[in-house]
Amino acid sequence: MKIRKHPVNVFIYVQHLLGIGHLRRASLLAKTMDKAGMSVLFASGGRPVSYLDVGNAELFQLPALHAADNSFKVLKDINESIVDDEWKEKRKELLLSAFREAQPDVLLIEMFPFGRRQMRFELDPLIALAKSMDIPVISSIRDILTTHKTPGKSEWIIDRVQKDIDHVLVHGDPDFVPLEDSFPLAAKIKNKIIYTGYVVEHDQNRDPSDRTSSPEDRKGVLVSAGGGAVALPLAEAVIKAKDLSTLNNVPWRLLLGNNLPDQEFNDIVKRAPDGIIVERNRPDFCRLLSTTQLSISQAGYNTVMETLMTETPAIVVPFSADGQSEQTDRAQKLANAGVLSLLSEADLTPENLAKKINEAVQKPLFSKSGSSKSGSSKSGPSKSGSKVKVDVHGTDKTTLFIKELIEKRHKKRDIQCPK
Structure with missing residues (x-):
């Protein structure tokens, strides 16, 4: 050292x-x-x-x-x-x-x-x-x-x-x-x-109040399934839900954590349908998130806050195994505010996920009208009929x-x- x-x-x-x-x-x-x-x-x-x-x-x-x-x-x-x-x-x-x-x-x-x-x-x-x-x-x-x-x-x-x-x-x-x-x-x-x-993490070259890609510039679905074996249920549902959803003709990217053993990772790669790129987690996650039209992820602290910062429409499946309540509590509060869609682990099936995707496509994307100005202590997304302001x-x-x-x-x- x-x-x-x-x-x-x-x-x-x-x-x-x-x-x-x-x-x-x-x-x-x-x-x-x-x-x-x-x-x-x-x-x-x-x-x-x-x-x-x-x-x-x-x-x-x-x-x-x-x-x-x-x-x-x-x-x-x-x-x-x-x-x-x-x-x-x-x-x-x-x-x-x-x-x-x-x-x-x-x-x-x-x-x-x-x-x-x-x-x-x-x-x-x-x-x-x-x-x-x-x-x-x-x-x-x-x-x-x-x-x-x-x-x-x-x-x-x-x-x-x-x-x-x-x-x-x-x-x-x-x-x-x-x-x-x-x-x-x-x-x-x-x-x-x-x-x-x-x-x-803020983009040091961009004003925090200046959101990323406009809705018409965003394309594709970004899935971040988390690390380790807990990523598998979401990954399995995603590779089957793609062809069932109305977004089956846009590019999909599935990111899996480095803690997921190579055998399981390679198996997902082999079974992923055409149109889904499967990769290990990437350091440019925020950039990818800012250009995608829909995010599907767990509801961890970092991913949720980066989703809010980039104003990316999102479906979250909170990790809740063995009594873990943190992700569910955060996701429920944001779902109640109308800024993301919540699907519980217990209800996670390809069919239910595809239904949530179809519903998300019909909802209006984030609006810039609720963004705070640079220097304000509060920042956050705004959607039609709801606002969430948090100190970031x-x-x-x-x-x-x-x-x-x-x-x-x-x-x-x-x-x-x-x-």
């Missing part, structure tokens, strides 16, 4: 276990912080993603692990072997060593303690080390959390935040969906919660908060230890 010369301003820890949503959000923050003049060390614990873009931030790839399935209970290494205590101990020491060498001003942890309890073998000692070095610990979380049904789990989270976390950055908009909606005990840590707005400046607001926190820390240190 190559670490920048001291000091490292921000040490970011992110562990993606199934999909790469957390990794993408954290990478956007790292890239923006780097552009703002902060030195960033980005510690990633999931399987490497070839097109990951962290700008000039320093990437530290830990020995990779991932969840064996969507229960998230069993962890495997890059060779598909279940990790044991010895493996965990070695990885923990690598992480702690990197942190000691970096001596950062701030530790930013993705999700914990609201999630990633599987990683306590290294996160507990990492947080303890940060506290011993008087380094602020910040938890970075998405807008909606999966509802905790295990008795006492929410109380445990509150206790950990009160003891170990200095700030909780919620990458969402309280006027759209407050954290209390998915985490009722949020009021107990109200003094630590900071809403940043949604973390979304989470990357910049998060960066500004971290920068000001570091400046205060340096100022305090200079007062205590004058040269």
Whole structure:
């Protein structure tokens, strides 16, 4: 590992276990912080993603692990072997060593303690080390959390935040969906919660209020099925639904995550009908999204926000296995507002998907009339009869908060230890 010369301003820890949503959000923050003049060390614990873009931030790839399935209970290494205590101990020491060498001003942890309890073998000692070095610990979380049904789990989270976390950055908009909606005990840590707005990748060469392709320029269907085995049901439905829909004569593109095993990926490629291009996920997803006439996807944080930003008509099939409620909650709220179409996993069949596609074709496309002007704190799509306005400046607001926190820390240190 190559670490920048001291000091490292921000040490970011992110562990993606199934999909790469957390990794993408954290990478956007790292890239923006780097552009703002902060030195960033980005510690990633999931399987490497070839097109990951962290700008000039320093990437530290830990020995990779991932969840064996969507229960998230069993962890495997890059060779598909279940990790044991010895493996965990070695990885923990690598992480702690990197942190000691970096001596950062701030530790930013993705999700914990609201999630990633599987990683306590290294996160507990990492947080303890940060506290011993008087380094602020910040938890970075998405807008909606999966509802905790295990008795006492929410109380445990509150206790950990009160003891170990200095700030909780919620990458969402309280006027759209407050954290209390998915985490009722949020009021107990109200003094630590900071809403940043949604973390979304903006085209740096285009005014945020200037939407992409006009409706008449858009063509084709873009399907992003997510990562890992959870992508298969949607992919299977799509390759059968194409010829049943009124969009059977336009080009289709099906994107599958890198975590989907090659055998399953190749099988989908072989069975896809004419007119469907099947590929692995691409780094230019937003560009593809901005030029397509219809998006079909799961309802993860990044995909939904990019769909809203590009004002692309969309059908979403929220991931809801094993009690996962986050995607369904987000999709339902947006479906109720009339800005996308919702199809549940339970109702996912080629026939039902084709019906949703046909319905989407009949609905008016996004209108530019509801777009906010450049510089406004709110932005979002507008459709006939409905409007959704959300703060989409989470990357910049998060960066500004971290920068000001570091400046205060340096100022305090200079007062205590004058040269």
